[in-house]
Amino acid sequence: MSRGDGHVGDEAPATPHTPALMSPSARSVADVVFDAPVEQPFSYRVPDDMTVGAGQRVAAPLGGAERVGLVVGVREESVVSARLRPITRLVDAAPLLGPSGLEFARFLAGQSLTSFGSTALALLPPPGPGATSAVASAVSEAVTPESPLVLSGSGRERRLLDRLAGPRVALVITSDVESAGRWAQRLEKLARVARLDSGADDAERAAGWHALATGRARLAVGTRSALLTPLPAGATVALIDEHEAAHKPPGPPRLHSRDVILERGAREALSVVFTSATPSVEMWWRCESEAATLASVTPARWPAVTIADPRGITRREALTPPVSRAMREALAAGRRVFLEVSRVSSGLGCDECGAIFRCDRCGVAFGWSAVRRTLTCWLCGAGRPPMDTCPQCGGRRLTPFGWGVERVEQSVRRRFPSARIARYDPEARRGRRGEDQRAAAAGAEVVIGTRGALKLFGPGALGLAAFISPDQLLGLPDFRAAEHTFALLWAAAERVHPEGELIVQSRNPSHYALEAVAQQDLATFYRAELKFRAELGYPPFRRLAVIVVRPRGDGLVERVTAALAGARQLVAYPPIAIPGRRGSRIVVKGGPDLPQVLAAALGDLLSVRRQRPGIMEVEVDPVEWPF
């Protein structure tokens, strides 16, 4: 993280090129990058009656079609090849990014091993009409750089609002449009709000971008496409729910909004504020090492938390007696019930003691294939036949995890035939059904759903939240399994009324994620999790990347493996065949400079990735494992 001067939107010239001053024979040539996996820019002739500057989007012919690209430089050439084709039209009336904005986008591209063009274009608002003013020169004021602030605990959003009430320019980044809408409404009470997310139409977004840049708007709300919005020094950038995986969705720009903001904040002396009930382990670690500040936590009123051990109850029964009892009580009191179901069933565990079988080397749960009868570590590739008895307790009932929504619903209906029960599993199928489900769930007393269903409930809205089988989440073959489970349990607890109850059915009742929620103590979780991460070399102590290679013909996997083996700073795990799809996955571990080292090691292989659906994808700092 280097501290530079200047910031994203500054010093973009309003008139980048003045033809009148050039000798009559000189022609302007613009270098343009596109959303394509090619690094080098393409050159175009700038028509005499057109003015373009770096940081401005234009449309130009490429490969037989007109495409939108970003101008990265303009040159004056006395001799221009006749083969150079002209720019077709302007997409933005003026540059959206200044020189430091372009430099920042280039830096980000290097971090994510994604082409400059793909990165920059993915971080800009969709092209729309209405942008008439150039990016303003920002007023530089002396600002003491502040350490990023993490607001946790109850009332964290209230405290963010208080901070945003001041005179400072502020940009609020959310993970999704729905949340952006909520924040826009809240902020409207403070000042006029420019919406930069897709909840606003294109013209409104473009106008908002410039309104913020020119100081005509003080507050703005957006998603990832607002991350490069020009801001004056001293402005605030807030990230809502910092721990959410949705801040790094699949596909370009393959960047976590948190990392973009931290880097931008350091470069431009911005005030960075994150909210999160359960900060990411990376962010917690920053706070511990004083690279960020955790705001003193005001604990919320917490519901009673019960860990119910389902061992010994029939395997046909989804609900333990404590859950049935609590359901009856909640329904009798007229309070709502949420039953969380984790649909994954990819691990093997012991029915007797609750142990989840893990790879000794990597600490992640083995994946279980019933067809092939093998346990496989998705990370290092180690495979083995299932054990006959549990190595921990000698138990003989070894079963795959498996409570799906359907089975739980049947089980619950048998027990509570007269309750209004609805299912909510929006991930299951797309389309209209999602809306129907939502409507049904809104009127139901009992909602049975996957983790996505939690957002149906506001704080304190539930009488009971019960997790049917969170061991399925804890047992995922992912080193972030505990972190994700912890965040989910905590979020559920916040949605339960203080007089209500949170029940977790688990065969691992002493797991630190469960204990931390029961005790309402964040540190209990992060202490144990950081120890695990340090011992086995996971983030934040080491960085990871996942390379997906599709091995068509020519031994590409072998070439990639050989290239990685040559880099001493990297640990590359052996390639693992991807179940279902054709291809292999290679996990790479490295230090803080992982992107640079990886790029150097792969060399040409990175640029030679031509193929139908991605011959080679490189995901740096993955949040969710590709299965």
Added chain:
DNA sequence: AGCACGCCGACT
């Protein structure tokens, strides 16, 4: 990424 060119299999 798209798209065209180009060389080997099964088919109206």
Added chain:
DNA sequence: GTCGGCGTGCTC
């Protein structure tokens, strides 16, 4: 004999 698979290379 063609139609079409996708491997290879290019796009200003």
